[in-house]
Amino acid sequence: MSKILILPGDGIGTEIIDQAVKVINSLNSNHEMGMTLVNGLIGGIAYDETGSPLPEETIKIAKSCDSILLGAVGGPKWESLERDLRPERGLLGIRSELDLFSNLRPAILYPQLASASSLKTEIVSGLDLMIVRELVSGIYFGKPRGIEIRDGERFGINSATYYESEIARIGHSAFQIAQKRGKRVCSVDKANVLEVCELWREVMEEVSLSYPDVALSHMYVDNAAMQLVRDPKQFDVMVTSNLFGDVLSDCAAMLTGSIGMLPSASLDKNNFGMYEPIHGSAPDIAGKDIANPLATILSVSMMLRYSLNQVELADKINSAVSTVLDKGYRTKDISAVGDKVVGTEEMGDLIVMALESQ
Numbered sequence: 001m002s003k004i005l006i007l008p009g010d011g012i013g014t015e016i017i018d019q020a021v022k023v024i025n026s027l028n029s030n031h032e033m034g035m036t037l038v039n040g041l042i043g044g045i046a047y048d049e050t051g052s053p054l055p056e057e058t059i060k061i062a063k064s065c066d067s068i069l070l071g072a073v074g075g076p077k078w079e080s081l082e083r084d085l086r087p088e089r090g091l092l093g094i095r096s097e098l099d100l101f102s103n104l105r106p107a108i109l110y111p112q113l114a115s116a117s118s119l120k121t122e123i124v125s126g127l128d129l130m131i132v133r134e135l136v137s138g139i140y141f142g143k144p145r146g147i148e149i150r151d152g153e154r155f156g157i158n159s160a161t162y163y164e165s166e167i168a169r170i171g172h173s174a175f176q177i178a179q180k181r182g183k184r185v186c187s188v189d190k191a192n193v194l195e196v197c198e199l200w201r202e203v204m205e206e207v208s209l210s211y212p213d214v215a216l217s218h219m220y221v222d223n224a225a226m227q228l229v230r231d232p233k234q235f236d237v238m239v240t241s242n243l244f245g246d247v248l249s250d251c252a253a254m255l256t257g258s259i260g261m262l263p264s265a266s267l268d269k270n271n272f273g274m275y276e277p278i279h280g281s282a283p284d285i286a287g288k289d290i291a292n293p294l295a296t297i298l299s300v301s302m303m304l305r306y307s308l309n310q311v312e313l314a315d316k317i318n319s320a321v322s323t324v325l326d327k328g329y330r331t332k333d334i335s336a337v338g339d340k341v342v343g344t345e346e347m348g349d350l351i352v353m354a355l356e357s358q
């Protein structure tokens with residue numbers, strides 16, 4: 001029996017979450033999963049209803065749940081609010097409040113969608129890369145930070161900081177994931193220039209001693225960016241800091257050609273996690289029944305795999321997605337000439353049908 005907090009958020013959030021809920025309901029009916037769903041507020045809608053993008057109540061419910069499934073937050077309506085009240089602060093807030101330090105961002109290219117990539121098919125077809133990004137420390141959180149006046153002019157400052165314990169725990173996360181995959185970890189840093197990265201590299205070496213079955217390599221971030229575009233299939237698991245991970249994971253996502261296909265997970269040390277598509281709230285297409293719900297449905301699959309220990313059901317969702325793509329059904333964002341273009345709702349129904357006919 002698992003209790004799941006559902007946070008639809010803003011924009012297309014509600015539409016895509018509705019499809020993921022259909023999938024969960026189907027698993028409940030056909031596999032006696034007994035997943036209980038509780039709804040909560042985050043982002044712009046939370047600000048509208050409570051005055052805060054992350055109400056206390058949401059954190060309280062989250063702490064009583066086994067997992068969280070999030071749609072997306074943000075939109076033009078809230079862009080002029082002061083920084084701390086913006087929807088995105090809700091997202092940063094919940095990650096840090098729940099200490100979700102390990103961000104898993106798979107970049108998987110379904111062979112059926114290889115033509116959607118801007119790279120040549122042979123370079124990307126079958127790509128299956130996992131980026132493990134440190135999420136609650138590093139330069140995004142380090143102090144001192146701010147803009148001040150120094151020597152009579154404006155001076156901006158941020159600090160890239162890591163305790164060795166923070167590096168070690170993300171290292172363990174990456175190695176444990178690699179053990180279940182291709183058994184290779186590439187740690188990305190800029191140790192030739194930054195001391196904080198020198199420490200990063202040392203600690204990764206130390207952590208690797210506990211995982212003799214996994215091969216560790218190191219790469220500078222500038223080279224990693226280049227290699228991702230040159231030969232992305234050389235990587236199995238890539239582990240990196242908050243800032244480098246932010247940039248590299250977006251680059252890897254784009255190798256797959258569709259932002260609407262990629263799920264993500266943010267985990268704490270006990271594998272409690274928040275699962276969400278990597279895309280935003282897509283205000284330009286909200287309410288039009290054209291958003292791709294597959295990234296959110298695949299986030300449910302990740303939730304089953306990494307937090308709820310239901311690997312078989314996770315595989316069933318992945319293969320339902322594959323079946324539907326094999327039959328030529330596509331939402332608009334991943335469609336090409338000759339495909340059967342369907343809306344958000346219909347795509348959700350097709351996945352449920354494929355799931356139930358396995």
Ligand code: NAD
Binds near residue numbers: 074282
């Ligand atoms: P976005 O990801 O929302 O959209 C980028 C482009 O991709 C848009 O053209 C959009 O229509 C398209 N797109 C995104 N998801 C899609 C889907 N499922 N199906 C089909 N097309 C899809 O990024 P943006 O436009 O830069 O940001 C919009 C808002 O979302 C902003 O307020 C931003 O702050 C917020 N945001 C939230 C998150 C999050 O909640 N995790 C992440 C990124 C951006």
